[in-house]
Amino acid sequence: MKIIVLVKYVPDIEVGYRFKPDGRLDRSGEGLLNQLDEYPLEAARRLVSQVDAAADSTVTALTVGPDEAEEAIRRALQMGADRGVHICDQAIAGSDALGTSLVLAAAINQLGGADLILCGASSADSATSLIPVQLAARLQIPALTGAASLAVNGAQVTACRLTDNAMIESRTPLPALVSLTDQAEQPTYPSAKAVMLARRKPVEVYDLADLGLAPSSVGCDAARVKVLGVEPAIRRVGGRLVDASSDDAVAALVALLRDNALIPVGGGA
Amino acid sequence: MGQILVLLDDPAADPARLILGGSLGQVIGLRLPAGPLVDDSLAPSAGSVGDDWLAPPAGEYCLDPQVLIRPGVVAQALAQAVNQYQAVAVLLPAGLFGAEVGALLALELGSAVVTDVTAISAELVATKPIMAGTAISEVSLTGPTAIFTVRYAATSSSVTAGSTNGTDMAGSAELPGAGPASVTELPLDHSSNVTELPLDRPARPAAQVEIISVKPNKLASGRPGLDQASIIISAGRGTGGDLRPVELLADALGAAVGASRAAVDAGWADPSLQVGQTGKTVNPELYIAAGISGAIQHQAGMRGAKLIVAINQDPDAPIFEIADLGIVGDLAEILPATAAALRREGTMKGPCHGYNR
Numbered sequence: 001m002k003i004i005v006l007v008k009y010v011p012d013i014e015v016g017y018r019f020k021p022d023g024r025l026d027r028s029g030e031g032l033l034n035q036l037d038e039y040p041l042e043a044a045r046r047l048v049s050q051v052d053a054a055a056d057s058t059v060t061a062l063t064v065g066p067d068e069a070e071e072a073i074r075r076a077l078q079m080g081a082d083r084g085v086h087i088c089d090q091a092i093a094g095s096d097a098l099g100t101s102l103v104l105a106a107a108i109n110q111l112g113g114a115d116l117i118l119c120g121a122s123s124a125d126s127a128t129s130l131i132p133v134q135l136a137a138r139l140q141i142p143a144l145t146g147a148a149s150l151a152v153n154g155a156q157v158t159a160c161r162l163t164d165n166a167m168i169e170s171r172t173p174l175p176a177l178v179s180l181t182d183q184a185e186q187p188t189y190p191s192a193k194a195v196m197l198a199r200r201k202p203v204e205v206y207d208l209a210d211l212g213l214a215p216s217s218v219g220c221d222a223a224r225v226k227v228l229g230v231e232p233a234i235r236r237v238g239g240r241l242v243d244a245s246s247d248d249a250v251a252a253l254v255a256l257l258r259d260n261a262l263i264p265v266g267g268g269a
Numbered sequence: 270m271g272q273i274l275v276l277l278d279d280p281a282a283d284p285a286r287l288i289l290g291g292s293l294g295q296v297i298g299l300r301l302p303a304g305p306l307v308d309d310s311l312a313p314s315a316g317s318v319g320d321d322w323l324a325p326p327a328g329e330y331c332l333d334p335q336v337l338i339r340p341g342v343v344a345q346a347l348a349q350a351v352n353q354y355q356a357v358a359v360l361l362p363a364g365l366f367g368a369e370v371g372a373l374l375a376l377e378l379g380s381a382v383v384t385d386v387t388a389i390s391a392e393l394v395a396t397k398p399i400m401a402g403t404a405i406s407e408v409s410l411t412g413p414t415a416i417f418t419v420r421y422a423a424t425s426s427s428v429t430a431g432s433t434n435g436t437d438m439a440g441s442a443e444l445p446g447a448g449p450a451s452v453t454e455l456p457l458d459h460s461s462n463v464t465e466l467p468l469d470r471p472a473r474p475a476a477q478v479e480i481i482s483v484k485p486n487k488l489a490s491g492r493p494g495l496d497q498a499s500i501i502i503s504a505g506r507g508t509g510g511d512l513r514p515v516e517l518l519a520d521a522l523g524a525a526v527g528a529s530r531a532a533v534d535a536g537w538a539d540p541s542l543q544v545g546q547t548g549k550t551v552n553p554e555l556y557i558a559a560g561i562s563g564a565i566q567h568q569a570g571m572r573g574a575k576l577i578v579a580i581n582q583d584p585d586a587p588i589f590e591i592a593d594l595g596i597v598g599d600l601a602e603i604l605p606a607t608a609a610a611l612r613r614e615g616t617m618k619g620p621c622h623g624y625n626r
Contacts, residue, residue: 013565035566101376124400137372138376142478148540166337166484169481171481172479226409230405230406239593241584241597242595243584250603254607256576257555260576264523
């Protein structure tokens with residue numbers, strides 16, 4: 001089975017991040033593998049370990065991003081991917097979801113396709129959740145998004161998807177795309193040996209010309225979504241801290257409710 | 270002013286999207302057909318779709334799961350509607366289904382789409398939280414049609430904040446003057462402008478997806494949903510699995526009950542109640558985090574709340590860094606005691622604002 005896992009290099013939000021004057025994220029800062037992308041890597045590792053050892057199975061980690069994005073590929077290789085493919089081209093910077101999904105589709109076709117494409121349900125930075133569906137549509141394969149679990153039986157993939165209204169278990173023939181949430185199997189952290197072995201795994205780098213894409217078809221100029229500006233969200237700072245062992249915490253909470261008119265009439269109803 | 274298409278999928282959340290649409294242009298509401306998608310080849314295998322699904326509670330929409338798993342069919346129908354009405358914008362619900370429909374509609378039309386927006390200006394500039402809710406971006410969309418998925422609660426405040434003049438509402442509408450509470454009392458007669466969105470039989474590859482089973486989410490009896498509530502009390506690991514103190518105060522306040530991922534993973538709460546990056550993003554007046562340490566993934570879902578109260582035994586819990594009121598203590602004592610105090614308070618007369626929107 002041939003599995004491609006989409007990975008993304010995102011800023012470490014807890015460490016901090018910067019935006020360039022044009023509103024685009026400065027991707028040269030402290031970054032890491034998007035945390036949700038660990039789940040499809042874990043799923044791929046498990047799927048490959050289940051199939052017949054004689055069967056020719058590969059897990060390819062695929063990313064689109066600047067030079068720094070290789071870090072996400074390296075982490076993916078430590079977490080069980082066999083090889084990495086990094087699409088890196090200045091002209092891609094500033095792409096919106098339509099542009100990024102175009103690059104990914106071209107890359108996957110270049111790699112000869114896959115039986116299963118796995119990815120995280122959303123990225124921590126831009127969080128559009130658009131790429132999985134647009135990519136599947138471009139590749140003309142079915143997508144099962146937001147999966148809490150998946151299983152491959154023969155030539156079919158089954159996923160449990162948590163929608164707003166229901167848990168829907170559905171299946172579709174391979175090839176298919178499945179995006180996973182953090183309700184999927186917990187990622188296993190790589191051993192020291194796995195980290196060492198990952199250094200020897202190959203990482204191929206391609207640019208737009210390798211994929212046969214014109215620079216004008218992607219990037220800032222092709223993007224239909226333009227960022228006008230970015231501001232920090234309302235800065236939340238810790239307010240009053242009450243220690244229930246010494247202070248009247250209940251009175252503090254009731255006062256807050258009363259001051260903000262949040263106590264319903266007949267509050268004890 | 271152009272035509273604004275609003276996809277209707279949930280009677281509780283639709284009015285806010287209709288009002289927002291009305292502030293942007295002439296609204297046309299498009300309702301998904303409630304009945305099953307008629308196509309023999311797609312009929313669910315016998316007994317696979319639960320009876321609960323086929324008989325939803327009165328007043329609730331029944332979104333056919335066969336439609337839910339085929340967003341491409343909806344996107345195709347919407348693309349036709351966009352052309353038919355020459356629509357300048359399409360407003361979709363936030364969430365998995367809305368994002369899928371939006372992604373495919375954008376592909377179909379070659380248009381831009383922005384998910385999870387919290388406000389849209391008359392110039393169609395959208396406001397969207399990014400970076401796990403720590404930053405707000407303003408984005409404009411080029412192309413003939415702008416596609417948005419809209420977060421419910423935030424929509425109501427953005428509408429009341431900045432769209433009271435020059436609007437061209439469908440029907441004889443008057444925009445609510447103040448307070449998110451008025452959203453549910455929508456004076457909008459949109460019945461004449463709502464039509465059913467005709468769906469075609471799904472084409473491949475969507476047709477290859479088949480349903481094995483459908484389990485409707487358990488709904489907490491009588492409590493408001495996370496999208497509608499003015500107050501949300503969420504249970505975390507610190508509850509130790511006993512949600513009664515949380516439910517007690519929630520019911521005293523008419524609040525919704527939410528949960529952290531840890532509480533959902535432990536099986537203490539239904540996955541539909543999860544607040545955070547992979548659950549719901551909520552914007553209530555007040556969010557009470559009970560026994561939740563406040564990882565960045567949880568904060569991404571709740572830091573848009575107007576007020577945050579955190580109750581935790583650990584004084585170093587990160588949640589205290591964003592809480593307007595932090596209480597270091599035992600939630601199992603504090604929550605029931607607060608509910609009791611409210612019962613005493615309940616005998617007093619007082620105004621009632623915004624607790625039930």
